[in-house]
Amino acid sequence: MTQSLEQARERAEALRSELEAHNYRYYVLDEPTITDFEYDQMIRELEELEKQYPSLATPYSPTQRVGGRPKEGFSTVRHLTQMLSLANAFNGGELQDFDRRVRQTLPGETVEYVVEQKIDGLAVSLYYENGVFVRGATRGDGETGEDITENLKTIRSVPLRLRRPLPALEVRGEAYMPKEAFARLNEARDETGEPLFANPRNAAAGTLRQLDPKITASRHLALFAYEIGYNSDLDLQEHVKTLELLQELGFKVAQGYQVFSAIDEVVEYCQTWHNKRFNLTYAVDGMVLKVNSLSQRQMLGATMKSPRWAIAYKFPPEQAVSVVKNIFVRVGRTGVLTPGAELEPVKLAGTTVTRATLHNEDIIKEKDIRVGDHVLVQKAGDIIPEVLAVLTQERTGQETPWSMPAQCPSCGSQVERAQGESAVRCPNMACPAKLWEELIHFVSRNAMDIAGLGPAVTGQLLAAGLVHDPADLYALRYDDLVKIERMGSKSAQNLLEAIDASRANPLSRLIFALGIRHVGERAAKILAERYESLQALMEARQEELTEIPEIGPKIAASIVSFFESVQNRQVVDKLIQAGVNTASEKDDQAGEKPLAGKVFVITGTLEDFTRQAAGELIEKLGGKVTSSVSRSTDYVVVGEKPGSKYDKAVALGVTILSEEEFKELTAGD
Template structure:
């Protein structure tokens, strides 16, 4: 639908509601049923139309709109909320005998009743409670102490399988579920953290818990959490006889319910089912650490009641950990994108958690020393969260004297550059920018939108360029010719010319983008803008001393040390020389105005649509001149820049008497007039 046809508030309201219902349906099919019926591009088109309507008519924005899943602000902390019904924890059974004891207690307490159990998978995640009023999501919280939990509503909104609106307006409903992270997402998150030298999560449950307690919902949204619901804590307008009916109701209201549940009327079949999942669990896409048994009848659940901590009508059967003993044949290092050297143990192959394991990450040198792992040792291994092989401990009592102590190499095994380890960090790093082991991801970063923004230079093209030997570092991109690109697979004449044009255009990228593109450790977009504004040229930055750098606001000792070390590396200086000779811009356009810092201390807020600048471009200009752009208007705001269709920020600026600039006035200030 063309937004120009939305002429009145009422017609916009009707269209927005149609779009929300349609997007909710597609969200449900994609994230709950795993059965999408439209391509991503069509979904994105519907979402963009809704965003445009809500932007033009802010009064139409609702808390349950699909556009409101990710908030833009970080919180300072979490507040505590009380559950309508306590979230009790389950008692555990660790073997067949304890399961039979549970069944005997249930049948004795319900003498003469026909008892059947529902058995569900026990998801390895974090228990949460979701509260709805009249079918609208109001808040969500952690289990906490069972009586109260932390309000994590904004983070739960980012999970696509959490419905923001139910299919019917149930007056009040408190739903219980388990937030989890898939095995793939868990592995990818830990790989990224290892690359960055950050502590790893021990298992998917810890990863999910750590993600849900992020103060910035945007971080939570980036980690791809999911949710299975399994029960109702409190309800009004709902009267159900069985737990199976609860699961069916949850599914009908749009919740994701794990399909692997089953009803049993005798313990023999139930116990065999538990043994089945003890091995079958390794084929799931998510981690489970056991199964949950529940009496199916809700009236019988009520009769059985609960202790102070646990219900008497349910129990968790916990799988025993699977471990094995094998030998460390060798220890080698892998080099990641950020240059982190990760020691990895080569093991004698051993069967573990459904697969054959022949390698296990050792994370860093400190971990090896702490566990005293040596080449030739017999070691105890398991899979963290049934996913990542890890060495729990060495078995020194089994040593023969032939074992060898291992230490981190002083030079990168891939390129020979010096290996350094910053104070206070566990990670050792290669300092070479053109290291072949990290080059592929380095080039992806260099060409990315927020760096040099080379459209068309994606992972597949970079792989082909590297395989053909056409590039050996980022600077080689600027030596490519049409014949080089046209010879690549699936890159036709037009694509080759477009890519050459994008590479040529990137030469004029701002200095801050170039600094960010270089991939200097700890230097993100914000730090790159600050450094570009302070020094005005790459040459000036390369000559900076640690003492100078740490005196710059927001540039601490870590960034200062990383910048100095980066430019001290001969390999990096060689790449930079090649970039300069290729004609890549290395100077700030605003260098001539008071050292580029004449907006120091000025705080800008931008509202509405600017004609000649995107919001990001305007922000980059202000920050390159020493100013700061914030998202909210306060008495500390220096200027509010107003474009077309400004929002409430314009009204607040008027009320506070803050200087308001139109786009032309903004251009004059940027130009130093």
């Protein structure tokens, strides 16, 4: 049944309110009341409504958390109130010195302190107008910071609309990466040979400065609110009340804060968290001590850099000495060989550590780590054990130097190391150590999209010896599948149908599914448009590939290297024999696309299109959308409140289109 615009508007607002309530229960209260599937179904319904009626999309809609296109850089914004950094204390005596200074400034007054966890993340400022999130920024120099609004929108614990509208509110918070997300991110970077983040704070900072919000969203950051910087009409007297209000408004606040009136109690409380912090799901590198009374804070004031009413108590680093019993090598999905140390068991950061990452061959050589060495071990961000240094004074002469094996320890293939890279790789696509994760990628939604072939079933197929490379999926039979645990007759038939249907997928999906290093979905589409078949791509020379727009030398070299592998060519031959489509997508639209070769920039708010929908329409008609105006720009599509891009287009003499003119230009689609 088709809904009227008014019915759709009412339903969309109802969905938004319900989704916001579920977000609050899940991310703030930790009390979810619906399943992820039910939440996803509601999001999908809202997306469909906003797609059908673009004018219904709002800045605070849950569907707007991830922006469409990467930025070229960050603009600078000024904070409404200065963001100061905290002075540090490293022991109880320094906390007592801080307390003495406070009481000297406030003689005869009763002083209370609020003690909170010091989250190991990145301080940010969030600005709301009439209850709607409009801008977010890094601390920067305290006066100005970088505008990271779109990236902050991807954080689920950042409310896009407050639970109670306020005219103007500036909130301070700490964006952080949970331990589990940090471990997954470093594991993925480890497998692809990328440098690892040293700790969750560095990971959060690097993630929030990504120019593409989709990358930020994929890393699952979170945020704790801890302060109000500016408000237009609130009458708050105590910091504790501020924390309670923040939670009422929809923010997540770190629990475990307490109020004390005696500094000895503060010191004792801080010290109890030395080991308790290891049980948290996020990294805490200290505690923060704040004067509770906001009027007393005014009297205490601040230095040029730090408030005189707050101080950070930093925990000492957790380190231990162990012995390297052996150095082993693990092969990841992309074929990267990652060395690790087997250690004598040692207690560290609340757990017993028996293994530590050694990152790559260069680091082992730089630190001169040998089997039998006594080493200093620490946990990066209290999470990942790593060897910090070798205690060379403990050497006896019996220690054994180590070098990277010349053959893959899993399949025996000759390993490779690209010039200028630290990663050593196994090039064999059918390497058993790589195969499980390669298959998961091959069948994923954005690749060959084979429903019903999840991680568990894939593992069972490998264990049964039914699959040795992705091409073997197309040789599976009904009798093979029904023998798999929990694979019934209907499930087996559905899976076979899904596998068969995937044979007809566009070439771009197959190229992406092959898992060629550096070749993502966008590059796969460009290659499928350039080459008439996979066979033609296999024969392409590196110089030829680099002539294609958006295909740089690194991607080109990776493609050539992939198809030079005899094993990879054998897998591709099997896919061809299995009837998988290897021909380029054909353009269904007769003649040349009307916007072919034209470069567009979209600025301001359009009435009948979201920016993403307008961009997709332009690309469908052959045009290209960029984020900045230059002399090569053909058209600038202008909506309400266009900003500086409009001014630059006028200055450069670029053709400006209103939304109505844009509709006329794209009419007929």
